[in-house]
Amino acid sequence: MGPKVDALVVDTTAFIRNAPIHELSSNITTVQEVVNEITSKRQIRRLVVLPYDLQLKDVFQENIQFITEFSKKTGDYPSLSATDIKVMALTYQLEKEKVGTEHLNTEPQMKKELTFNRLPNDLTNVAGFFVPGKKENQKDSEIKDSEVNDVIEKFDALNCSDNINGVKLDDILAPVKEESHIEKNENSSDNEKDYDSEEDDDDEEEDDDDEDDDSDSGWITPQNIASKRQEIILEESGEPLKVACITSDFAMQNVLKQIGLNMLSCDGRLIQQLRSFILRCYACFKTTSVMTKVFCPNCGNKTLKKVAVSLKEDGTQVIHISSKKRLSARGKRFSLPTPKGGKHAKNPILSEDQRIPDQRPSRLARTKNNPLDPDYTAGYSPFVMRDINSRSAMLGIRGNMDIKSLMRHEPNNARRKGKKKK
Structure with a gap:
């Protein structure tokens, strides 16, 4: 079997699960960040002795x-x-180079729901009710009396005879002898019953044999699950794909499928439905489509939940809320820790408009050493000096960092440190 994909972009899960991706394509590509995510010794050993050439490519910023x-x-x-x-951007970049972007979507296609009226508009065929139809035109339905009289005269002129071609016909109203016919029917019915019972017995035996033969065919068992997965991965298609991405992440699959890019899975787990998500506040029941929000724009509480949405024919949104996930107020009320000052304070963020420190690195960390600068002072070392002694360096603060001072858990709870003593 030839290669299924001309250019295959690989995610981290394919390397972790040791998928036979060399059987899918001879041109396998990924980004450097995927290789950096592999930290296990066993996986690194597999990565060193790959039976194919792994190409690392850079992704353009526009993609x-x-x-x-x-x-x-x-x-x-x-x-x-x-x-x-970056993996999806690389897939989009290769698709743009090899195929083009005319068939790709620039906007997500919202899922639409088809609604049907419970009561039909035409009430003429409603069960249990009689609706009289429209009156027909009386001019078309009226029959002239002269035409009726002509038809009656023609029927009166007809003569009926008992002889047809010299053969006398019996009276059609004569009684029929049914006794012999009934006896014949009874005998034939008994024979049919015996024959049917024999056929049923034969059919049951054949069904039992077929069930025994087909009991193991078509089922996935622990013995053949590996081969079934291999068949799913190596299932041949009509034409080989130009570019595809292999991943098991459902969020990535949802984005790739809505764009129109081809995708594969390591174990056959592919999404079947496209979904769009918004944030819904379970305190004031307002919604927002800005997925980067943490606090509700209406009430200001940290009570936003991700829910799936679809569109009706008239354009109204339908929110699909899972009844399995129950809301709980546990852990919402607790005493706050004492606020701390300083330019590197990490206080819990309780509102969207709360003022936070800049978290800037030190001046030494922000200096750039450029030996080719015309104002460069000769005699100094051309090597970059690293800041390792300032408080920002000890806290791991670098330039252009996102502030992550949000409370995921109650800060007053004791944290586990080390192993539990026996």
Whole structure:
């Protein structure tokens, strides 16, 4: 079997699960961040002795920007990492180079629901009710009396005879002898019953044999699950794909499928329905399509939940709320820790408009050493000096960092440190 994909972009899950991706394509590509995510010794050993050449490519910034904006519109942006976005951007970049972008979507296609009226508009065929039809035109339905009289005269002129071609016919109203016919029917019915019972016995025996033969065929058992997965991965298609991405991340699959890019899975787990997500506040029941929000724009509480939405024919949104996920107020009320000052304070963020420190790195960390600068003072070392002693360096603060001071858990709870003593 020849290669199924001309250019295959690989996610981290394919390397972790040791998928036979060399059987899918001879041109396998990924980004450097995917290789950096592999930290296990066993997986690194497999990565060193790959039976194919793994190509690492850089992604253009415009493609990363397109994937980022598209994932925000579908609502999958909070579920994606920077590596996931780069993998999808590389797939989009190769698709643009090899095929083009005319067949790709620039906006997500919202799922539409078809609604049907419970009561039909035509009430003439309602069960249990009689609706009289429209009166027909009386001019068309009226028959002239002269025409009726002509028909009666013609029927009166007809003569009926008992002889046809010299043969006398019996009286059609003569009684029929039914006794012999009934006896014959009884005998034939008994024979049919015996024959049917024999056929039923034969059919039951044949069904039992067929069930025994087909009991193991078509079922997935622990013995053949590996071969079934291999068949799903290596299932041949009509034409080989130009570009595809292999991943098991459902958020990535949702974005790729809505764009129109081809995708594969390591174990056959592919999404069947496209979904779009928004944030819904379970305190004031307002919604927002900005998936980067943490606090509700209406009430200001941190009570936003991601829900799936679809569109009706008239354009109204339908929110699909899962009844399995129950809301709980546990852990919502607790005493706050004492606020701390300083330019590197990490206080919990309780509202969207709360003032936070700049978290800037030190001056030494912000200096750039450029030996080719015309104002460069000769005699100094051309090597870059690293800041390792300042408080910002100890806290791991670098330039252009996102502030992550949000409380995921109650800060007053004791944290586990080390192993439990026996």
